[in-house]
Amino acid sequence: MKKIFISLFSVSIVGIAYSAPDVATLAKGKDLYNGAGSCVACHMADGKGQPGSVPPLAGSDWLENSDRTIAIVLRGMAGPVKVNGDRYYSAMPPQLLFDDEKIADMVTYVNHAWGNKGAVVTAAQVAKARKALPQAVYTPENLLKAFPFDKKRQRKNGTYTPDFDDTLMVITEPVVYRTFMPGASPAAFAVALPGNHYYCWDAGECRLRYAWTKGGFIRGNQVHWSSNGKPVAKFNGLPYYRAQTSKLNPEDYKHLAETARSTPFYDTTEAVDFPIQIEGVNGFPKYKGYRLIQGYPEFIYKIGDYEVRELIRTSKDNLGITRKFSVSPKIPITFKLTPDGSSSYSSSAGNISSDGTLKLTAKQAMEFDLTIIEKNPAVPAATQTQGSKK
Numbered sequence: 001m002k003k004i005f006i007s008l009f010s011v012s013i014v015g016i017a018y019s020a021p022d023v024a025t026l027a028k029g030k031d032l033y034n035g036a037g038s039c040v041a042c043h044m045a046d047g048k049g050q051p052g053s054v055p056p057l058a059g060s061d062w063l064e065n066s067d068r069t070i071a072i073v074l075r076g077m078a079g080p081v082k083v084n085g086d087r088y089y090s091a092m093p094p095q096l097l098f099d100d101e102k103i104a105d106m107v108t109y110v111n112h113a114w115g116n117k118g119a120v121v122t123a124a125q126v127a128k129a130r131k132a133l134p135q136a137v138y139t140p141e142n143l144l145k146a147f148p149f150d151k152k153r154q155r156k157n158g159t160y161t162p163d164f165d166d167t168l169m170v171i172t173e174p175v176v177y178r179t180f181m182p183g184a185s186p187a188a189f190a191v192a193l194p195g196n197h198y199y200c201w202d203a204g205e206c207r208l209r210y211a212w213t214k215g216g217f218i219r220g221n222q223v224h225w226s227s228n229g230k231p232v233a234k235f236n237g238l239p240y241y242r243a244q245t246s247k248l249n250p251e252d253y254k255h256l257a258e259t260a261r262s263t264p265f266y267d268t269t270e271a272v273d274f275p276i277q278i279e280g281v282n283g284f285p286k287y288k289g290y291r292l293i294q295g296y297p298e299f300i301y302k303i304g305d306y307e308v309r310e311l312i313r314t315s316k317d318n319l320g321i322t323r324k325f326s327v328s329p330k331i332p333i334t335f336k337l338t339p340d341g342s343s344s345y346s347s348s349a350g351n352i353s354s355d356g357t358l359k360l361t362a363k364q365a366m367e368f369d370l371t372i373i374e375k376n377p378a379v380p381a382a383t384q385t386q387g388s389k390k
């Protein structure tokens, strides 16, 4: 009874007054929100979203107007958006699987979860919007024209003009930045690969430092924090691969993604245990430069008298990266990888042992591919490649 009553008056009360939903509606909304493939997949169970790629719903300044939220859910939204002052440039597809009542319950739940204090939304309100709204995905700009921010609250504009970095959301060509990267020496490259895999290659240490895909590419133009006056790229990533010598633990990367850091985290660990070992050759590898092959950088460095070339591309299945190596003149090598829970490795030659060691004959080392795939926790363990693979 209560619900019917509210639906009659919802149009006038929504967005203006706080109203308390009944317990059953909230419980249904919570279940739907947390269902497979629902809001939770992107905005997360705690409503905090994902740094750099999905805005939060907990405490979001966009939730003031439920008609606007309904419009986002029904039609989707894509483009540069500012939520609580933070920038996102991403896309939310329309949520087509839910009927009016389910959407009403979910939005009601969102409006009351995590300390939010919003309106109760009814199925009638959603049905009306479904009929009336234009049939196109909204840009934040168009959405705010139709449902402007409440002037009394003096919100800042909820959108912004994207810069070059923002246009790097979908990578179709390799993008190479020379910039100061967290957790690397000051001579670092940040590279974005088609398929949205990213890596940091450290020229100071002649090695791949880390690779990531979650959290998006760096924002080179936006100074995040600085070291000795040098800007360090803004980084939201969570690496699935880290070089063996890296001092950084997974927690550190989470820490790096915190926006209010006042000190940078450079990692200048000396390459005493350089990943590529050649018997009888000691000393530090020397960086010789790079060249671009179809836009992909190929890094060139020397270990003693031996030249190593390394070209990194997206793996064939798009799930990780493939590093193409060539070593000359001919010599057997030992390659030390970093086995941890976040990625699995395979090599086009030789066998990778469970401790991450790959031994190659002189002939094999002339040219080989090393593929690093992110392990997806959502994929059942049985279908994952465990440890080494031929």
Ligand code: HEC
Pocket: 037, 038, 039, 040, 041, 042, 043, 053, 054, 055, 056, 057, 060, 061, 062, 063, 069, 072, 073, 077, 078, 079, 080, 081, 083, 088, 089, 090, 091, 092, 093, 095, 106, 107, 110, 140
């Ligand atoms: C596939 C991922 C995905 C799913 C599923 C999803 N969203 Fe979103 N949502 C986003 C992204 C990304 C944005 C920002 C879009 C942009 O950059 O323009 C967004 C923006 C929003 C916004 C406006 C900004 C904010 O943070 O307040 C609201 C409200 C919202 N989503 C609610 C929901 C609700 C409710 C559901 C479930 C019914 C849902 N979303 C499902 C990804 C998703």
